[in-house]
Amino acid sequence: MHSDVLIVARAGLWPRLECAGGIAARATETDTIHLVSTAATPLGGDTIVVRVVVEPGARLRVRTAAATVALPGRGTAESTAHWHLEVAGTLDVDTEPTVVAGGSRHTSSTRLSITGAGRVRLRERVQIGRTDERQGFWSGILHADVDGAALLRHRVELGDGTVAHDELGAPLACVSELRYPDAHADAPGCVLELAHGGCLATWQGDRLGAA
Template sequence: MRTELSIVATPGRLPRIDAVGGLAGRHTGPDTVHLIGTAATPLGGDELDITIVVRAGARLVVRSVAATIALPGTDTVVSTAHWRFDIGEGAELDFDPEPTIVAGGAHHHVVTTVQIAPDARLRLRERVQVGRSGEDDGGWRGDLLAELGAVPLLRHRLQLGAGSSTDDRLSAARSLDSELVYPDHRPAWSGTVDEVRLPLAAGGSLATRTSSRLRALVPG
């Protein structure tokens, strides 16, 4: 199945939502949209193409009502998703959906491209868990490509799970919590050996945490 979703935020009006396939959006506030699954996706062979545009001066908050579960298909185990974000002059995007869970035997590949104006604001969070309870043979790959105006902001690729170059059933990470923030003037920070926030040369920061399991969120 192919899924196409477009969300366009414009100042002074509700975001426009156009959707075909297994993912839709619902207005839950004047500037807030929640992503909602309308069919079981992604399955192996599925393609997701999502575009989120925040026009100059607009603000958009994007959340989701539930986790996304990537499952193997009958003929192929690989599903793909392409997320495109375009944040205009003076605009703001806060993107923080529920995690993606890659079930055993499935492989999910994500390409995220970001175009952000130099005076815009962005928080882009991605959480991934490879394997449900008792599973560890799924795989995930994510490419994050960000441009600040005409200047490259970030080129980042990370792989988790089966098929990755660092895979180790005993100790390799099976989860990722990643957050791209712009602007961000905080200095570099490191918690545990697998948790770090690094400033980007053109501005902003990228924080990543890898581990065996995602941390449970604390209410409030």
């Protein structure tokens, strides 16, 4: 299944929403959108594309109604999610965790473009496996630019087949939080100030509850 979501936030107006496939967007407040599943997704073979545009002077919070559970499909274990974020206003993305379950392989990529007075908080939480599961693979890629110049190139991998994976002490959970232009974040793990403004906080461990 292929799912498309478009969210356009304009100052003083309710967001414009366009959705197709297994993901729907619902405006729960004038500045808040919740993403909800209308079908079981992502399964192996599924792709999800979310585009968010925040125009100058607009504010938008993006949330999800529940955790995202990636599961293997009948023919493949691989699924993908692509986020395209264009921010000239204020954007806060803080979705519920992605759980990579049943030995599935899920890849997430985010391309963030900040222009003008744009402000961003972007948090992603991932867990390999449900209770008593330790199989699965996740790859997360983040490219962030400010006014066309590179701000951050960041990639994290967890689970089966990654460089850090072993049966004794491999991390199976991750929390990443990017803020711009704020140079500090009250977040777990290591907080690094970026050269061109903003900061990145990262945490890894066995279970998200420990964060």
